[in-house]
Amino acid sequence: MAQFLEQIINGLVLGGIYALIAVGYTMVYGIIQLINFAHGEIFMFGAYFAFTLVTFLNVPFWIALPMSMILCAVMGILIDVIAYRPLRNASRLSALITAIGMSLGLQNLAQLIWKADQRTIKSELLPTFFLSENAISLPSGAALPYRDLFIILLALVLMIALNRLIHLTKIGKAMRACAQNKVAANLMGIKTNHVIAVTFAIGSALGAVAGVMVGLREVIEPMMGYYKGVAAFAAAVLGGIGNITGAMLGGILIGLAEALGAGYINSSYRIAIAYIIMIVVILIRPSGLLGKSTSNRA
Amino acid sequence: MKNKLTSKSVILFLLICFFPLFTYGIDYIYRLLSSQGIYLPIPSGDTMLRTVIDVCLYILLAVGINIVCGFTGQLDLGYVAFYLVGGYTAGLLMTRLGISYWIALPVAVLNGALWGLIRGVPTLRLTGDYFAIVTFGFAELLFRVVKVEDWLIGDIDGMINDIPPPKIFGIELYQLWHYYYQIFILLAIVVFVTYRLLHSRVGRAWVAIREDEQAAESMGINVSRYKLLAFTVSAAIGALGGAFLGPFRAGISAGTFEFWESILIICMVVLGGLGSIKGAIIGGAVLASLGEILRWVLPGQLGDARYLIFGIILILLMRYRPDGLILKKA
Numbered sequence: 043m044a045q046f047l048e049q050i051i052n053g054l055v056l057g058g059i060y061a062l063i064a065v066g067y068t069m070v071y072g073i074i075q076l077i078n079f080a081h082g083e084i085f086m087f088g089a090y091f092a093f094t095l096v097t098f099l100n101v102p103f104w105i106a107l108p109m110s111m112i113l114c115a116v117m118g119i120l121i122d123v124i125a126y127r128p129l130r131n132a133s134r135l136s137a138l139i140t141a142i143g144m145s146l147g148l149q150n151l152a153q154l155i156w157k158a159d160q161r162t163i164k165s166e167l168l169p170t171f172f173l174s175e176n177a178i179s180l181p182s183g184a185a186l187p188y189r190d191l192f193i194i195l196l197a198l199v200l201m202i203a204l205n206r207l208i209h210l211t212k213i214g215k216a217m218r219a220c221a222q223n224k225v226a227a228n229l230m231g232i233k234t235n236h237v238i239a240v241t242f243a244i245g246s247a248l249g250a251v252a253g254v255m256v257g258l259r260e261v262i263e264p265m266m267g268y269y270k271g272v273a274a275f276a277a278a279v280l281g282g283i284g285n286i287t288g289a290m291l292g293g294i295l296i297g298l299a300e301a302l303g304a305g306y307i308n309s310s311y312r313i314a315i316a317y318i319i320m321i322v323v324i325l326i327r328p329s330g331l332l333g334k335s336t337s338n339r340a
Numbered sequence: 341m342k343n344k345l346t347s348k349s350v351i352l353f354l355l356i357c358f359f360p361l362f363t364y365g366i367d368y369i370y371r372l373l374s375s376q377g378i379y380l381p382i383p384s385g386d387t388m389l390r391t392v393i394d395v396c397l398y399i400l401l402a403v404g405i406n407i408v409c410g411f412t413g414q415l416d417l418g419y420v421a422f423y424l425v426g427g428y429t430a431g432l433l434m435t436r437l438g439i440s441y442w443i444a445l446p447v448a449v450l451n452g453a454l455w456g457l458i459r460g461v462p463t464l465r466l467t468g469d470y471f472a473i474v475t476f477g478f479a480e481l482l483f484r485v486v487k488v489e490d491w492l493i494g495d496i497d498g499m500i501n502d503i504p505p506p507k508i509f510g511i512e513l514y515q516l517w518h519y520y521y522q523i524f525i526l527l528a529i530v531v532f533v534t535y536r537l538l539h540s541r542v543g544r545a546w547v548a549i550r551e552d553e554q555a556a557e558s559m560g561i562n563v564s565r566y567k568l569l570a571f572t573v574s575a576a577i578g579a580l581g582g583a584f585l586g587p588f589r590a591g592i593s594a595g596t597f598e599f600w601e602s603i604l605i606i607c608m609v610v611l612g613g614l615g616s617i618k619g620a621i622i623g624g625a626v627l628a629s630l631g632e633i634l635r636w637v638l639p640g641q642l643g644d645a646r647y648l649i650f651g652i653i654l655i656l657l658m659r660y661r662p663d664g665l666i667l668k669k670a
Binding site: 075077124125128129132133134135136137138139140142143144145146147148149150151153154268272275279308310311313314317318320321324325328 | 413415417462466469470474477478480481484487488599600603606607610614645650651652653654655658659662
C-alpha cells in the first residue's frame with residue numbers, strides 16, 4: 043500500500059510537470075498548427091538556467107525561478123521570430139522540419155555550453171524546505187515530501203491561472219480568436235503576430251517552471267528535453283491537441299501511467315508507455331479525449 | 341531515359357572503380373614520408389575508405405527515405421526503424437544460426453519490407469503531423485525493445501558482436517575495399533530500381549498522390565495500394581542498409597539506431613531537395629562527408645557539435661531554399 047501511494051504521488055508530480063510542458067505544445071499547436079519540437083528544449087534550458095543561476099551565480103532559488111521563466115519566455119519569442127514567423131505561409135512540412143532543426147540545434151547548443159554530464163542543483167543551495175527528508179508521513183507509511191507537494195500545488199495554481207487568463211483577459215480572448223480563425227482575427231484588429239509571440243512566451247515560461255521542478259528532483263542533462271518533451275507531447279495528444287484543459291488532463295494521466303508502469307511493470311519501459319499511449323490515441327481517436335472530433339486533422 | 345556515355349560519366353566511373361587503389365597509394369606515400377620524419381596532417385587511406393563507405397551507406401538510406409518523404413510527400417520521422425530491423429535480422433541470423441550473409445541479406449530486406457507493411461497499414465489514413473508522430477513513436481518503440489530486451493538480442497544495449505564478414509567460395513571478404521565495392525553495387529542497384537520506379541506508372545502515381553491525394557484518387561489511382569508500396573519499398577531499402585552495416589562494422593548496438601539518425605537522413609534529403617533521386621544522392625554525399633570532416637576538424641567534444649550545424653542547416657534551408665539546393669523537382 044505504501045508503495046502504491048508513493049507511486050501515485052510520483053505520478054501526480056510527473057503529471058503536473060508533463061501538464062505544464064504539454065500546455066506549451068498545445069497552445070502553439072492551437073494557434074499556428076505547428077508541433078513545436080523545440081518546446082522540449084526550452085524546458086531543458088529552463089532547468090539549466092535555474093541550475094546556472096543557483097550554482098554559479100549564487101542567486102537565491104526564489105529569484106532564480108522567475109528569472110529562468112523570463113529567460114525562457116524571451117527564448118520562446120526569439121525562436122518564433124527567427125525560425126517560425128518567416129514560414130507562416132510556407133508548407134506545413136517546411137515548418138515541421140524547421141522545428142526539428144531548431145530542437146536538434148538547441149539540444150546540441152546546451153551540450154556545448156553545459157557539457158553532456160548530468161548535473162544536479164546542490165541541495166545546500168536550495169531552501170531547506172526542499173530537502174527530501176522533510177516530508178509529511180502519510181498513514182500507511184508512505185512519505186509525501188514537501189518538495190513534491192510544492193510541485194503539485196504550484197502546477198495546479200499555474201494551470202488555474204492560465205485557465206483564467208485564457209478565459210477572462212483581453213489577451214486570452216485574442217488568443218482564442220486566433221485559434222479559431224487567424225485571418226478573421228486579423229481583420230478584427232487583433233495583431234496576430236503579437237498574440238502568437240505572447241503564446242510562445244507563456245508556453246515557454248510554463249515550460250521553464252516544469253524544467254526547474256525536474257531540476258529539484260532529478261538530474262539535469264541535455265537529453266531531458268527530448269525524453270520529457272515527447273512524453274509531454276503524448277499528453278497533449280491524449281488530451282486532444284489544441285485543447286488546454288485536455289493537455290492538463292493528459293499530462294496527469296500520462297504521469298500516473300508512467301509512474302505506475304515503471305513501478306509495477308519494468309522501469310526501462312517508462313518512456314515507452316508514453317509512446318504507446320500516443321500511438322494508440324492517434325490511431326484510434328486522433329482528436330484525443332477532449333478534442334473536437336475532426337477525423338483528419340493535418 | 342536519355343543516357344549518353346559522356347566522357348564525364350566515364351571518368352566518374354573510373355574514379356569510383358579505382359578509389360581503393362588511390363587510398364592505398366596515399367597510405368604508401370604517408371609511410372614513405374613518415375619514415376623520412378615528415379608527418380602529413382591528412383587522415384590515413386583506411387580512414388578515407390571507411391568514410392566513403394559510410395557516406396555511401398547514408399546515400400543508400402537517403403535514397404530510401406526519399407521514396408516516402410519525397411515521392412509521396414509524407415514526413416517519416418522513424419526511418420531508422422527499418423535500418424534497425426535490417427541490421428538485427430541479418431546480425432541475429434548470422435551469429436545465432438550461422439546462416440550465410442548472402443541468405444541473411446535478402447531475408448533482412450524482406451523482413452524490412454514486412455515491417456514497412458506493418459507500420460504502413462495503420463498509418464495509411466494519417467497525414468502530415470500525425471503520420472510524422474506515429475512513425476517517430478514506432479521507431480522509438482523498436483529502439484527501446486532492442487535496447488532493453490537482453491534475452492532477445494543476447495547482450496546488453498542490443499549489442500551483437502563478431503558478425504562474420506561475407507564469404508564467396510570460402511574466401512572471406514573482410515577487407516575494406518571488398519565492402520567498398522559491395523556497397524557500391526548495392527547502391528547502384530537501389531538507385532537503378534528507384535529511378536525506374538519513379539519513371540514508371542508507379543512513380544507517377546506517387547507524385548500524383550503527393551500533389552493532391554483526392555485528385556489522384558478520383559483519377560483512378562488506388563491511393564492506399566500505392567502508398568503501401570512506397571512504404572514497403574522504402575523500408576526494404578532501409579533494411580538493406582542495416583544488413584550491410586552489421587558485417588561492415590563487425591557488430592551493431594542499439595546506439596546506432598537513435599532517433600537523431602532519422603533526422604540526419606531527412607536532413608540529407610531536404611538538403612538535396614525532396615523528391616529527387618539526384619538530390620538525395622548529392623545531399624547524402626555532402627552531409628555525410630561534412631559530418632566526418634567536422635569530426636576531424638573540430639577538436640574533442642566540439643566534434644559532437646556537428647549536430648548543431650545540421651540543425652542550423654535545416655533551419656536555413658527551410659527559410660531560404662525550401663526546395664533544396666537542387667531546384668528541379670522530379
